[in-house]
Amino acid sequence: MSNGPVDLIKEGTTELFVYKNKASVKGPSLKDGMPFYNPAMELNRDISILVNQWILNTSAKHVHILDGLAASGIRGVRLAHELSGDFEVSINDWNEESFALIQQNIQKNQLKNVSVFQRDLNNLLLERRYHSIDIDPFGSPVYFFDAAVKSVYNKGVIACSATDTAALCGVFPQVCFRRYAAWPLHGPAMHETGLRILLGCLCREAARYDRGIEPVLCYTTDHYVRLYIQVHNGKAAANTSMAQYAIIHAKEVPLSQENASMVGPLWLGKIQKKTAIQEIRTLASSKQLNTKPLLWKFLDLLEEEADAPPFFYTINDLSSLLKVSPPTMEHIFEHLKQKGYIVTRTHCSPTGFKTNAPFDIVTEVFKSQRIS
Numbered sequence: 001m002s003n004g005p006v007d008l009i010k011e012g013t014t015e016l017f018v019y020k021n022k023a024s025v026k027g028p029s030l031k032d033g034m035p036f037y038n039p040a041m042e043l044n045r046d047i048s049i050l051v052n053q054w055i056l057n058t059s060a061k062h063v064h065i066l067d068g069l070a071a072s073g074i075r076g077v078r079l080a081h082e083l084s085g086d087f088e089v090s091i092n093d094w095n096e097e098s099f100a101l102i103q104q105n106i107q108k109n110q111l112k113n114v115s116v117f118q119r120d121l122n123n124l125l126l127e128r129r130y131h132s133i134d135i136d137p138f139g140s141p142v143y144f145f146d147a148a149v150k151s152v153y154n155k156g157v158i159a160c161s162a163t164d165t166a167a168l169c170g171v172f173p174q175v176c177f178r179r180y181a182a183w184p185l186h187g188p189a190m191h192e193t194g195l196r197i198l199l200g201c202l203c204r205e206a207a208r209y210d211r212g213i214e215p216v217l218c219y220t221t222d223h224y225v226r227l228y229i230q231v232h233n234g235k236a237a238a239n240t241s242m243a244q245y246a247i248i249h250a251k252e253v254p255l256s257q258e259n260a261s262m263v264g265p266l267w268l269g270k271i272q273k274k275t276a277i278q279e280i281r282t283l284a285s286s287k288q289l290n291t292k293p294l295l296w297k298f299l300d301l302l303e304e305e306a307d308a309p310p311f312f313y314t315i316n317d318l319s320s321l322l323k324v325s326p327p328t329m330e331h332i333f334e335h336l337k338q339k340g341y342i343v344t345r346t347h348c349s350p351t352g353f354k355t356n357a358p359f360d361i362v363t364e365v366f367k368s369q370r371i372s
Ligand SMILES: C[S@@+](CC[C@H](N)C(=O)[O-])C[C@H]1O[C@@H](n2cnc3c(N)ncnc32)[C@H](O)[C@@H]1O
Pocket: 028, 035, 036, 037, 038, 041, 045, 068, 069, 070, 071, 072, 073, 074, 075, 092, 093, 094, 095, 098, 119, 120, 121, 122, 136, 137, 138
């Protein structure tokens, strides 16, 4: 292996060599050209373990998993070591140092069910097909969408991360339009809007090949968006997905800025598959994962909001708009439920709530705290 300090770390039950100088929590950097490793993404990788175990458990066939942009190989090596079932893993990174480090990590874990590639991911995807494809780039995954939607088998899963949140969340709207052919929104709902723009883009790419998408588990943080979507073959599946793909007016998004106009096109359908999340959460008890307490809470939240409508209010923003002191979450939930509306928390904001209640009802409930 090449020069540079190497650290032995453990995630899940897997021990891996990574470059110490890349152990940053701030995010990707290409400065020294050594394989990237971000310890802050452990929860993200733990979710990968669970989703891929769910794929294996729900598939009757041999499953081929691809970690397409692997860096140290941590995701693919962990998958190969920590999953159980009939599967193999391919791990790819075009960087020479990564290729060497991945091989060392495979050896360290004495893995037999793994192949390593040093290829451009797009070329690899065009050559063969996979049941589960992971795309975890620096920045946008959009450059791999076309090849990924062609490569993935029917009912297979594409997972991708996007760290270009400045584009997706409307700091740079022109970049978003160029990259995703969609207008973003900058405001309280910008992270969910960004997630839905990315989903919309995948939906559009898949539909060109008569394929539909079904979100399984999707989430956003301040620093990245992460999607797991299942691809279904057929014109009917493509039409059903495309029916969820639309342009909306900014005023349809709660608390958006008045001067914004059109938003999207973006995905307006569900962003979680509730039954899958319930099964995925159950799987967590059989795995050794360092982030388990956090993971349980997070999956609870995703399950809770699975049937909620798109977008959300935040207590703080509503409070500024209505010029009243903020009521408690309990007050809002109790009163909206009493009136027969859906109301859920959202993973997008700790003070956010999703509801199908019209704005005048939300306002009434929000203000009623002063006399209740
Ligand atoms: C953010 S890192 C991957 C992190 C890794 N998945 C993890 O969980 O730690 C992105 C990697 O993609 C690789 N890469 C970028 N473009 C590529 C391409 N077109 N084909 C193959 N590898 C590529 C880079 O060399 C880099 O190692």
